Amino acid sequence: MIGRLTAALSRGRAGLMLAVQAGLAAGLAWFVAHDLFGRPMPFFAPIAAVIALGSSVGQRLRRTTELVAGVAAGIGLGDGIILLIGAGPVQIGVIVLLAVLLATAAGGGAPLIVQSASSAVLVATLTSTTGQLWTRFLDALVGGGIALVVMTVLLPLNPLTVVRRAADPALRAFTGGLYDAAAGLADADASVVRAAVERLRAAEGTFAAFSAAIDAARENVAFAPARWRTRGALAQYVEGSAQLTYALRNVRVLLRRAQTAIEDREPIPDVLPVSVRHLGDAVELLRQEWDRGDEPVGARQQALRAVTESGRAYQAGVGYSGGVVVAQTRTTVADLLRATGIEYAEATRQVRDAIGWRGRPHGARRKPGRSGSMPS
Structure with a gap:
């Protein structure tokens, strides 16, 4: 009550x-x-x-x-x-x-x-x-x-307030889903990972509200002179919202593959749940840094830490689905970096450096791990 x-x-x-x-x-x-x-x-x-x-x-x-x-x-x-x-x-x-x-x-x-x-x-x-x-x-x-x-x-609405109020539940739901999935991966519990996928699917509604708030903020800033001073602070949300939606979709693909890996009894290296946990930390840091109006440095570092950990799964040994999880982690991290304001080419370079592929040609193939991992 x-x-x-x-x-x-x-x-x-x-x-x-x-x-x-x-x-x-x-x-x-x-x-x-x-x-x-x-x-x-x-x-x-x-x-x-x-x-x-x-x-x-x-x-x-x-x-x-x-x-x-x-x-x-x-x-x-x-x-x-x-x-x-x-x-x-x-x-x-x-x-x-x-x-x-x-x-x-x-x-x-x-x-x-x-x-x-x-x-x-x-x-x-x-x-x-x-x-x-x-x-x-x-x-x-x-x-x-x-x-x-x-x-x-x-009486113009404060666009920052509107956007922050909509972004907060969206990013919290994203973070919670990643944390749940990390726990399920660590315990090799497919049902927990499946529930995390459903939680992230349900989070699409909060992301739709986030997008609507972005539209409202653009309108307020465009037509309300009293709110023009908020343009700089709003830029982080406006420029990053689409990339976060892409990241959410990629994470759902990642987790469905993680669920398949568990169900097929593929090896699950300890670094994989750690990597997913770092993704959740990155989204949570992004929420906090955007809310304070800070440069999202912490979110970038945590996202790159996630891709570094996932790259170590090749040495530990992963199966087919595990290799897809690693590949989707790289894609998700690139989306998160772009959400923080980094351009596509630079985000791709940082992901390659973090996974240890610096200087390798883009088409190069990594040798399979002990379990025949599939590089991407």
């Missing part, structure tokens, strides 16, 4: 800023439309403001544009069809059909489709006041505009 209450409070705290933004935008939208423009009942202005702010953080400019365009398209279609063929149930069906088709063909999202259809219905059903319905377009314009002013000038 206490855990649920704590989680609820945490979610409430996370949504507080958005709630304040929406409340302020709704009040301002009504004031501008009612008091400044003289609209007697501008009900759609605050609705448009709330929709623009809350429908999809990170794409608010596009959604606001779609909102206003949808209203205009629906009203235009409704008026045109009623002028040509009159009003009635058939006309309502035709108007909505065309409005949805037009919005979909234009590549619009849900706001454009919904607003086109609903505006067309209003025109078709309230033909006696069709001329006044163009004020709904003004309401949408006022509400959307006020929402943009609130989110970019009056």
Whole structure:
């Protein structure tokens, strides 16, 4: 019970800023439309403001544009069809059909489709006041505009806070999965490794939220002058998020091969679970260093330590799947290095140096280990 209450409070705290933004935008939208423009009942202005702010953080400019365009398209279609063929149930069906088709063909999202259809219905059903319905377009314009002013000038979200809040659970889940897998490898327990793979598969949802937060941060930094000073600190997250997603996918391949190696009773050198543990340490250090805004030096060192340990597995002796684990470790470490800001060529060089391949041609082959390991 206490855990649920704590989680609820945490979610409430996370949504507080958005709630304040929406409340302020709704009040301002009504004031501008009612008091400044003289609209007697501008009900759609605050609705448009709330929709623009809350429908999809990170794409608010596009959604606001779609909102206003949808209203205009629906009203235009409704008026045109009623002028040509009159009003009635058939006309309502035709108007909505065309409005949805037009919005979909234009590549619009849900706001454009919904607003086109609903505006067309209003025109078709309230033909006696069709001329006044163009004020709904003004309401949408006022509400959307006020929402943009609130989110970019009056109360812009702190993009660093948004990104850190999303990155933390993603990186913690990544780290936890690697630690679990290292323990399973050390004990030669395939079920533990399998559970770690499932845990990392489930972590894709947190990484999707991380990517959405990156989009929101880009939007805030681009349109909110008060947040321009955060651009430097955000660069680490923005430039590294895609590489972390690649690393997560490579680790899942790595662990599935590790599970196969255990099930096939291949030799599992002690250095392999140590290597996976170092990968987990690297991701955890990356989370901490990004959170502090530091250069991720510790994460780089730990990642290279992981590839060094994995390289020793060849001397200890690995089977086919074990060789794939070593190869995937190298690929994962290269992804992690790139996530820390290192360019591709330099990341590849550092991985080769760490595994002891400095100066070897790229196509060179390592001799098989005692168990016929497969180099890559």
